[in-house]
Amino acid sequence: xxxxxxxxxxxxxxxxxxxxxxxxxxxxxxxxxxxxxxxxxxxxxxxxxxxxxxxxxxxxxxxxxxxxxxxxxxxxxxxxxxxxxxxxxxxxxxxxxxxxxxxxxxxxxxxxxxxxxxxxxxxxxxxxxxxxxxxxxxxxxxxxxxxxxxxxxxxxxxxxxxxxxxxxxxxxxxxxxxxx
Amino acid sequence: xxxxxxxxxxxxxxxxxxxxxxxxxxxxxxxxxxxxxxxxxxxxxxxxxxxxxxxxxxxxxxxxxxxxxxxxxxxxxxxxxxxxxxxxxxxxxxxxxxxxxxxxxxxxxxxxxxxxxxxxxxxxxxxxxxxxxxxxxxxxxxxxxxxxxxxxxxxxxxxxxxxxxxxxxxxxxxxxxxxxxxxxxxxxxxxxxxxxxxxxxxxxxxxxxxxxxxxxxxxxxxxxxxxxxxxxxxxxxxxxxxxxxxxxxxxxxxxxxxxxxxxxxxxxxxxxxxxxxxxxxxxxxxxxxxxxxxxxxxxxxxxxxxxxxxxxxxxxxxxxxxxxxxxxxxxxxxxxxxxxxxxxxxxxxxxxxxxxxxxxxxxxxxxxxxxxxxxxxxxxxxxxxxxxxxxxxxxxxxxxxxxxxxxxxxxxxxxxxxxxx
Numbered sequence: 001x002x003x004x005x006x007x008x009x010x011x012x013x014x015x016x017x018x019x020x021x022x023x024x025x026x027x028x029x030x031x032x033x034x035x036x037x038x039x040x041x042x043x044x045x046x047x048x049x050x051x052x053x054x055x056x057x058x059x060x061x062x063x064x065x066x067x068x069x070x071x072x073x074x075x076x077x078x079x080x081x082x083x084x085x086x087x088x089x090x091x092x093x094x095x096x097x098x099x100x101x102x103x104x105x106x107x108x109x110x111x112x113x114x115x116x117x118x119x120x121x122x123x124x125x126x127x128x129x130x131x132x133x134x135x136x137x138x139x140x141x142x143x144x145x146x147x148x149x150x151x152x153x154x155x156x157x158x159x160x161x162x163x164x165x166x167x168x169x170x171x172x173x174x175x176x177x178x179x180x
Numbered sequence: 181x182x183x184x185x186x187x188x189x190x191x192x193x194x195x196x197x198x199x200x201x202x203x204x205x206x207x208x209x210x211x212x213x214x215x216x217x218x219x220x221x222x223x224x225x226x227x228x229x230x231x232x233x234x235x236x237x238x239x240x241x242x243x244x245x246x247x248x249x250x251x252x253x254x255x256x257x258x259x260x261x262x263x264x265x266x267x268x269x270x271x272x273x274x275x276x277x278x279x280x281x282x283x284x285x286x287x288x289x290x291x292x293x294x295x296x297x298x299x300x301x302x303x304x305x306x307x308x309x310x311x312x313x314x315x316x317x318x319x320x321x322x323x324x325x326x327x328x329x330x331x332x333x334x335x336x337x338x339x340x341x342x343x344x345x346x347x348x349x350x351x352x353x354x355x356x357x358x359x360x361x362x363x364x365x366x367x368x369x370x371x372x373x374x375x376x377x378x379x380x381x382x383x384x385x386x387x388x389x390x391x392x393x394x395x396x397x398x399x400x401x402x403x404x405x406x407x408x409x410x411x412x413x414x415x416x417x418x419x420x421x422x423x424x425x426x427x428x429x430x431x432x433x434x435x436x437x438x439x440x441x442x443x444x445x446x447x448x449x450x451x452x453x454x455x456x457x458x459x460x461x462x463x464x465x466x467x468x469x470x471x472x473x474x475x476x477x478x479x480x481x482x483x484x485x486x487x488x489x490x491x492x493x494x495x496x497x498x499x500x501x502x503x504x505x506x507x508x509x510x511x512x513x514x515x516x517x518x519x520x521x522x523x524x525x526x527x528x529x530x531x532x533x534x535x536x537x538x539x540x541x542x543x544x545x546x547x548x549x550x551x552x553x554x555x556x557x558x559x560x561x562x563x564x565x566x567x568x569x570x571x572x573x574x575x576x577x578x579x580x581x582x583x584x585x586x587x588x589x590x591x592x593x594x595x596x597x598x599x600x601x
Contacts, residue, residue: 068374068404075321098375098406099321101337105205106323113203151205153335167327168230176331179207180196 008061038085108158183434282514292423365463485513
């Protein structure tokens with residue numbers, strides 16, 4: 001069963017979060033692996049995430065960010081696998097870098113456009129994301145924001161373990177042409 | 181119900197929908213998929229991982245050798261040999277290999293592999309160029325391209341549309357590139373055009389030939405946009421008629437389409453424009469940099485390597501001499517462009533003026549070969565990117581501008597306004 005409602009703690013970005021800082025340069029040639037990449041995810045974003053597993057151990061479920069999340073023109077997939085390995089279930093932002101939006105979708109991590117969620121959230125707040133109602137609620141304050149709709153195939157890709165596996169199954173069972 | 185923009189219509193019609201909304205994710209049919217020499221091997225490898233040994237349509241998967249040709253090292257030569265073997269193994273009908281090569285985006289448009297109202301994707305960032313003929317052109321990863329090669333589909337997020345309505349008359353020697361750079365300076369590369377569909381319309385856009393529209397759409401990726409598009413018109417019809425691989429229908433935005441923003445630009449006073457080294461959006465009117473010294477001049481790339489660009493360079497240089505302290509390299513965007521330029525006599529003009537003309541490829545724009553930058557070089561380039569190290573050495577400076585400015589400046593050895601020659 002797919003979760004329709006996710007609850008958890010959020011980390012709120014205080015400014016522009018670049019892919020370059022989410023995974024710093026010395027790790028770019030590492031294998032793409034959720035466990036491995038989650039060890040150093042976000043290590044260049046804030047001093048408190050510099051230590052090994054620091055972001056993962058903080059136990060966040062959501063990221064709330066502003067404009068062009070994970071931007072900077074870097075296409076490395078470690079950014080997405082690192083977040084997934086660290087337990088992130090969805091990222092909300094005003095906008096996303098196109099490259100990382102595609103990566104996230106191709107791994108099945110929802111990158112959801114929400115206008116100005118940053119203004120009603122603080123790091124550590126409990127949020128509730130309802131992916132059927134397309135809303136996100138701050139459980140501390142009770143404030144609610146509407147999110148962009150999530151395409152069902154994003155979760156199917158996650159269940160399949162990524163786009164390649166997802167499409168491979170569709171090809172094998174002869175349903176790839178039905179995708180729309 | 182509000183109407184749709186041209187990009188929304190293309191997304192809707194190719195995904196079996198009557199209507200789409202910005203932000204929606206759709207699986208859409210792609211008309212053509214392009215991959216090229218240095219990423220093609222990975223693309224075919226992923227195709228095999230999907231359990232496929234054949235592409236969805238061997239006439240609509242287009243393969244091009246452009247980044248690595250002609251191979252400057254044995255390693256590249258070997259890569260190219262492996263690539264050729266893969267392309268042949270898949271019985272790809274349109275393979276533009278060394279001898280019939282060109283920069284992929286030029287090849288795709290000039291050979292009619294991109295059509296109005298349809299979606300074409302490629303494994304190179306400047307696939308946005310395809311919008312010049314009213315298509316949605318998009319760059320995708322190797323994985324996305326492999327999926328499209330397997331099933332003829334790709335997923336897209338329907339972008340919000342932003343319109344640039346451009347009026348006024350083009351001054352002599354002012355080119356589409358100047359407008360591209362002007363918009364870059366106005367909007368910034370990390371500004372709010374990220375992921376947007378940029379639609380160019382208005383009398384000044386209608387006045388542009390397909391080459392100019394290609395320049396304009398090409399650089400929308402450098403603005404962070406998803407795509408750039410110009411609705412097809414009579415010029416598009418005439419351009420495509422001899423080359424199109426299929427029929428197509430006229431398509432345009434509805435009069436009541438919704439835009440996130442509409443910008444009006446009057447180009448009457450737009451002069452030659454220059455991006456200063458290292459940053460694309462550090463843009464100034466030419467007057468601010470006139471007289472600055474440089475030692476290398478470059479015209480080529482998918483942005484400005486077309487016959488129309490070469491024509492203006494030839495016109496400026498004809499009967500004159502490139503300054504003795506300037507090395508000028510010009511690389512036509514494709515063999516077809518090269519041939520046209522030879523037949524028109526432009527290449528003779530260039531060689532007589534002291535320009536080195538090289539065989540079509542991405543050349544030094546990829547920082548790999550054909551006149552790469554060395555330490556201390558100051559390059560005046562008609563290409564598309566000026567980040568440190570883009571053309572080779574990190575200790576080189578790259579100014580970006582139009583072919584007309586490059587040509588005029590090459591005569592004097594300092595940045596020169598072509599209108600004042």
